[in-house]
Amino acid sequence: SPVVDTRAVCADGTRVTHAQCCSFIPVRDALLDEIFENSCGENAHSTVRIAFHDAIGFSTRGGKGGGADGSMIAFADTELAFPANAGIDEIVDDLKPFADAHGVSYGDIIQFGSSVALSLCPGAPLVQTFVGRKNATAAAPDGTVPDPFNPVGQILSRMADAGFSADEVIALLASHSIAAQDEIEPDIARSPFDSTPDQFDSQVFLEVLLKGNVLPSNLGPGQGEVLSPMEGEFRLQSDEAFARDPRTACTWQSFVANQALMASRFSAAMAKLGLLGHDPRTLVDCTEIIPRAAPVARRAAIIPAGKTRRDIEASCARSAFPNLQTAGGPATTVAPVPEQ
Ligand code: HEM
Numbered sequence: 001s002p003v004v005d006t007r008a009v010c011a012d013g014t015r016v017t018h019a020q021c022c023s024f025i026p027v028r029d030a031l032l033d034e035i036f037e038n039s040c041g042e043n044a045h046s047t048v049r050i051a052f053h054d055a056i057g058f059s060t061r062g063g064k065g066g067g068a069d070g071s072m073i074a075f076a077d078t079e080l081a082f083p084a085n086a087g088i089d090e091i092v093d094d095l096k097p098f099a100d101a102h103g104v105s106y107g108d109i110i111q112f113g114s115s116v117a118l119s120l121c122p123g124a125p126l127v128q129t130f131v132g133r134k135n136a137t138a139a140a141p142d143g144t145v146p147d148p149f150n151p152v153g154q155i156l157s158r159m160a161d162a163g164f165s166a167d168e169v170i171a172l173l174a175s176h177s178i179a180a181q182d183e184i185e186p187d188i189a190r191s192p193f194d195s196t197p198d199q200f201d202s203q204v205f206l207e208v209l210l211k212g213n214v215l216p217s218n219l220g221p222g223q224g225e226v227l228s229p230m231e232g233e234f235r236l237q238s239d240e241a242f243a244r245d246p247r248t249a250c251t252w253q254s255f256v257a258n259q260a261l262m263a264s265r266f267s268a269a270m271a272k273l274g275l276l277g278h279d280p281r282t283l284v285d286c287t288e289i290i291p292r293a294a295p296v297a298r299r300a301a302i303i304p305a306g307k308t309r310r311d312i313e314a315s316c317a318r319s320a321f322p323n324l325q326t327a328g329g330p331a332t333t334v335a336p337v338p339e340q
């Protein structure tokens with residue numbers, strides 16, 4: 001007997017299990033075209049960052065905000081003044097009028113937007129994505145977002161307070177594979193954390209383990225900045241410390257040559273982040289309308305041209321560092337992420 005498709009049909013012909021997701025299809029398409037300009041560029045990166053900063057205003061013990069509730073936008077006057085949110089104002093300026101025009105809550109535009117942004121970055125996983133969040137009723141307090149000059153133990157305890165293990169923190173830091181800084185050293189704005197900021201690959205986990213020897217600006221180091229291994233690349237003090245700390249070094253190393261593991265652990269931790277402060281039974285799962293990112297060519301990081309195995313500061317005491325290929329050609333220099 002013929003199989004009957006009982007799914008709802010949206011205006012554009014897409015079939016969905018949850019009819020409520022139909023209204024997010026034009027939101028998705030407008031985000032891709034108008035906000036992200038169909039590239040894994042600055043605005044896509046910033047939307048993944050705000051997804052973290054908004055959600056982490058939360059404590060399992062209460063009293064630190066409503067989690068992924070859009071308070072970063074609704075209470076922008078308060079939250080954007082917190083030093084750890086420096087630079088978030090630019091994406092708020094884009095997402096607030098966009099959410100208002102499309103009648104979408106701020107919590108939804110941030111978390112749904114982050115999942116759509118990731119779809120533009122080759123190698124990024126699909127993240128389980130819910131909609132239906134109500135707007136925040138209060139700002140998150142200051143101090144919920146980690147600073148790059150905080151010691152590892154301080155960041156891990158803040159993250160544990162929000163419900164995340166050390167392994168989940170390292171998985172979330174795969175996001176720094178599609179990332180750049182603007183605020184620590186404004187004279188080298190948009191300097192990336194790995195050599196491939198338009199790809200969600202495992203390069204960041206390798207490159208942060210390379211011996212640091214250059215300061216990519218003529219100023220600095222800024223607070224939270226340490227020496228990087230390559231001209232044009234920027235390294236956060238916290239990333240350097242996580243890569244070498246005995247509590248996190250083995251998990252960090254486990255992602256260097258395992259794109260699939262990195263992507264799946266990141267996906268699970270991002271989904272958890274998007275649900276902070278919410279009961280998923282009160283939301284609608286619209287993962288089915290999130291586009292899939294293209295794959296990346298490599299399943300393991302590659303040693304950048306000009307570097308060798310000896311430049312790697314392997315830091316996991318209990319397992320050998322994986323064997324990696326080395327890129328040929330002139331020493332790698334890293335270009336800024338194009339302005340958007
Ligand atoms: C846990 C400790 C973390 C610290 C200390 C940290 C710190 C930072 C800093 C200082 C920047 C540069 C901001 C600027 O100057 O423009 C940055 C960028 C970024 N972070 Fe993190 N971060 C952390 C975790 C995370 C997490 C969990 C995510 C997402 C899941 C994330 C996503 C990003 C992204 C995507 C960018 C790039 C933004 C852009 O290029 O516009 N970070 N982070």
Ligand SMILES: [Ca+2]
Binds near residue numbers: 176194197198199200
């Ligand atoms: Ca990358």
